[in-house]
Amino acid sequence: MGRTARLFEGRFGRLVLVELGPQDPVQAQEDPAIVLQQGEGDVLFLNPGEIHIAVDASRVLVLHAAGAWLRESFPAVFAAQDPR
Secondary structure (H helix, E strand, O other), rough: EEEEEEEEEEOOOEEEEOOOOOOEEOOOOOOOOOEEEEOOOOOOEEEEOOOOOOOOOEEEEEEEHHHHHHHHHHOOOOOOOOOO
């Protein structure tokens, strides 16, 4: 991934403003990520470990959402894994 310009961390996870070079990948870590690209109207949702190449974007805002926070805040959507 490109160069980190700003970083905010909290119980929600990590919010990162990244400056990208051509063909730099954006990657979700062990939890899902939400990616907003500068100049684009699209919102990308990446599954854990998934990679996206932001071809024309020079900056992206990435929310690496903490799994525990998602399960606490939105239990109907992010239920704990079934132990089966």
